[in-house]
Amino acid sequence: MPNNRSGTLLLAVIACLLWSTAFVGVKVGLRYAGPFAFAGQRFMLSGLLLLPFWWARRPNRSTVCSHGGMILSVALFQTFILYGLFYFGMTLIPGALAAMVIGASPLVTAVLAHYCMPGDRLSAIKGSSLLLGGIGVAVLSLSRQPWVSASGLVELAGIGVLLLANVAGALGNILVARHRTKIDPVFLNSAQLFIGGLGLWLLSLLLEVQPAEIVPWSYYAALGWLAFLSAAAFSIWFILLRRPGVRVSELNLWKFLIPVCGALFSWLLLPEEEPSLWPFAGMLCIAAAIVLFNLQSVRTRRD
Template sequence: MTAERQWPVAIMPIVFVLLWSTGFIGARYGLPYAEPFTFLVIRFALTLVLLVPLVWLMRGSWPNNRSLWGHAAVSGCLVHGIYLSGVFYAIDLGMPAGLGALLVGLQPLVTAILAGPLLGERLSTLQWGGLLLGLVGIGLVLGGKLDPASLQFEGFGWSALACIGAALVGISCGTLYQKRYCTGMPLLGGTVIQYLGALALTGLGSLALEQRQIEWNSTFILTLAWLVLVLSIAAILLLMALIKRGAASRVASLFYLVPPVTALEAWWLFDEQLPMLSLVGMAIAIAGVVLVVRGRKP
């Protein structure tokens, strides 16, 4: 392969992570005009309208048994439904997008802790060191936003932190569940079923907890179009291309950059400020995540 043909393949993982980081930015743009569950219902429904025909056009396969369909739906409720609902509600409650990206980016730490009792995996010495670094980093990040006198965070409350915690548990449990029960799931067809599960969950949440009022304007429509076309469709197709070329490991490594990239985007677009203590904590937490992932035993 010539150099001219190699460079687009080389930058594909970077493009994927850059696109992925905008999901938190999209939430900031769209949430003033729709409630979180309602916003996600519309997003998932439109994604399915576009994704189902793509399975046929690309001659994608579907899970080959009823049990795998059920497992894919459950993993979708966890990975997409609970995760995105928690993120959207946290941002709706005032949590900065960069901070939210960092906290859910701790997923490898939580997954490593849960993998012991659930999958029988033991942590290496390097992973224990990474967990300790991650905890120290998060303490610094949150400490930089906490007012010691009132024990309140700057710009958001403990409810937002609880929501992002639910998102973190959802993505971590969903990752382990998918690893255990969905190893034979085809990516494109399985993603459709996952979105169906997430749509059912967020639909129930919207009906039970929200007024389902939407302010249709250009900002909301453009944000929705970006989240559906770029995040839910283009990013999935790009991930499929990366997996086909064996570059999925490079994407996993570049995911460490999502929190700082999101923080930079949020600073540029919304003037979100993180104090120096929080920025130092972010760097330490990301280093902890790297150690946990790199220290995984083969």
């Protein structure tokens, strides 16, 4: 059991590190395409990338039909709504700030899991660690002083859009965890990514002007990397959510790593973004939340 737990934690950290690189890639891609078109292309490609990994053990038609509602529900919350809001929000705020706001997702997930998942209740220590992490995200967000200018109000709206994306992602996680069926999680991920991406791309045809000029190689590099990380990270996450004994709130706590690493990558790779004192203070709160939670977990296992 300890080895299984260690493996779960390692895979969770790997998935979160992959996700933390997305903010840079999204910012690069949005220079040349609308948010819904870029998101749709990314997730359709992600779904196709996973095809070789489940085709040999593909489910039959009756199995797909019996789980069709669940697949569509996951695609709706986990890709279409979550990433429709995420990409739109990314057009309003810097990549580093977006990484920090998305860092509130463990808090949102834990609260929803408390009410939707039997046996996944908030303890005092877990609640305190999540609150500390939420304070870290609040410090990071408010340090931008969004109320002092019109651009600041746009950023505040972007923060609100990304918080709604957190709710959609949390509901998607709960859907996957509650339906512990025999359907292959890699197939589930591939199907929901492609369906959600197709919906976003079709939405872009209605709402966005398609680029006429030839886009540079950096666009395709960002698109390829984002497609890969979605295929890899979501497959890892869906597998972990299906493991016996894995709680949605505990697993999602590791997503507090995403704002820290995402902001660091944005500062290092995007020349228009740079760090300041308050973001570091927020990061310290997030790091303390992770340490506090895991110290309590270690004590529980020893007892």
